[in-house]
Amino acid sequence: MKIQEKITVTVALTLFFVIFITAFSFTQLFLVNNRNVRLFNLAEQNNKLTEYISSTYSEPQKAIDFLTGSDYLKRFEDIAGVEIIIADTDMNILINSLNLENEDFKNLLLSSKEIKSFLNVTDLLTISGRQESGKLIMADIKNNRYYISIKEFPVKDKNYLSIFLKKQTELALPPVRYTIEMLLIFVLAGLISIITGLVLGKNISTPIMRLNRSVGRISNGDYSENIRAMGKDEIGILARNVNIMKNKIQRSQESLKDFTYMLSHEIKNMITSINGYAVGITEGVYSTEEEINEALDIIKNKSKDLENITESLLMLSKIENRIIEISKEEVNFEKMINDLLKLYEPELGRNRLKIKKTFAIMPETKLFSDKYLIQTVISNLINxxxxxxxxxxxxxxxSISDDESVIISVSNSGLNITEDERDKIYNMFYRSKKYEFKNIKGFGLGLAISRRIAGILGADLDFDSKENINTFIFKIPLNR
Known part of the structure; x- marks a missing residue:
């Protein structure tokens, strides 16, 4: 199942259940509200009767005689559509239009559950007690469901009970009508859910599908098109990050192509040179001892260049694949730097370069780390x-130290490095395109290897350039 279909189905099902349950709940709410309205109306009618009797008659017997001897109650029942029972507080029935037995009447008053709180739409959906309504109950009498209002009222010093009963026929929905209403709710909820699911599913999945297609093109080596990053949500952020990744991959691929071309060209030249001088020696082209020694020196130098390239590539491979082992031993920076400078004396002499060195590492400072890796970085910086x-x-x-680290800085006077190049000098295989650097040997691996070694050691390798003075700063923490 595609992502758009998954989103559509998920949204549609969720909305369907929410809409259906909400609609069903409101249907039941209005049914309950209708019931409550009936009960309150019944209570109001009961209040009218009891207030009339209490205010009109001062003698209990006269009130009873009036109710039994006149058609007042009959007319009231016909108008209100109710059955009326009048009893005293001892539960003796005095007037009984429903022909209810005394025992059934007592059970009705004692066992029926009183409705005390109501949820009413007309009361702005507030829950409140209805003390002024008397006792309101619902009960089954003679196979019928009744709304019942029970109101106690006084006549002089004697209290009576007025009971209004009304059949529950108004809320009884026919089964067919109720089924049709539920089906309509079901169908409407389904339609709304499906339409909303389709719209939301398309809106959510479209950028994801577009992103997926773009990533597919990148995986096939097509870096020509940037992904449209619209919005500031997670998908927009992901699209921007994929663009950044794509650009980095593209630059790496371009650098790798340049490096492959340059490396194959250099190796071919070295091998051709080595082979040419070797053939020259074997075939007698170089006959004198001086010519032979000169040819052998060239062969040695070219062989050394091949060895250096191989070692650099091997080191880079170990770092990239995290298979390099780190040893822990005390590092003597003064001895290490002096030993490296001895190795570079020929190059220093040929370029007529002077070395100014300062050792200001505190005597109590002890750094335990991988000597070979640290030496590789410092050697690359000096080279x-x-x-x-x-x-x-x-x-x-x-070389200086503080409470937290040892800092080695190497500065030289040369061409200023531009801001644009500063972001690239640590990239693998990067070589400056400046004309002045054209004849300088190198493959753009030294600084890339050094930066990665610094990361392995938990150190920092930074760069600064001011007024043609370029400085690399290697900061190694003591707690490593």
Missing amino acids: NAIKYSNTESEIIIN
């Missing part, structure tokens, strides 16, 4: 500074 420094300039290496 980077040598390659991109102006001739006869100075490279400054500072």
